[in-house]
Amino acid sequence: MVDARRRATYADLAALPEHVVGEIVGGELVASPRPALRHAGAASVLGMDIGGPFHRGRGGPGGWLILDEPELQLGADVPVPDLAGWRRERLSALPDAASTNIAPDWACEVLSPATARLDRVRKVPIYAREGVGHVWLVDPIAETLEVLALVSGRYQLAGTYGGDALVRAEPFDAIELELAALWAKGD
Numbered sequence: 001m002v003d004a005r006r007r008a009t010y011a012d013l014a015a016l017p018e019h020v021v022g023e024i025v026g027g028e029l030v031a032s033p034r035p036a037l038r039h040a041g042a043a044s045v046l047g048m049d050i051g052g053p054f055h056r057g058r059g060g061p062g063g064w065l066i067l068d069e070p071e072l073q074l075g076a077d078v079p080v081p082d083l084a085g086w087r088r089e090r091l092s093a094l095p096d097a098a099s100t101n102i103a104p105d106w107a108c109e110v111l112s113p114a115t116a117r118l119d120r121v122r123k124v125p126i127y128a129r130e131g132v133g134h135v136w137l138v139d140p141i142a143e144t145l146e147v148l149a150l151v152s153g154r155y156q157l158a159g160t161y162g163g164d165a166l167v168r169a170e171p172f173d174a175i176e177l178e179l180a181a182l183w184a185k186g187d
Helices: 010-014 037-055 116-129 179-183
Strands: 019-026 028-033 064-068 084-088 106-110 134-141 144-151 154-162
Touching: 010 019, 010 028, 010 084, 019 116, 019 154, 028 154, 037 084, 037 106, 037 134, 116 134
Parallel strands: 106 134
Antiparallel strands: 019 028, 064 084, 084 106, 134 144, 144 154
């Protein structure tokens, strides 16, 4: 683990074992276990549901790059959201690199008991500082989706949805999302 008297470095991050998700948040090295299957399932389904119409332009407007767990180098912070998206006019092609310093236009954190506080309290302000237009907080246990929209440098709650609702949520409101599919209840 990193000595508390110094800021974590990228070398500290690279030295972590492969079975953890490593991030640098506020100068601190944060190592989290790989997500539980329910968490991974919600992120995967959401990525598929958004990726077709927005990343690939199938049944939707296209115009986005959507990635699972991208490593973002945002100043001294290195967060890894569960999903992130860039409008193609800002990031037209994926760089040949392990990370990017271009902040996404949308970030999604799938909350778990182990990471919810980190995601809400420490990472959301980083996204605001970097101008990420929308942040989604998905909680597969509470079965909720919170949509935050950046307004004048601060996030405002644009909507809270739950259960089996069908929703149109910014910035992907061109399509309807079936929240029940995220909760892994079976079809």
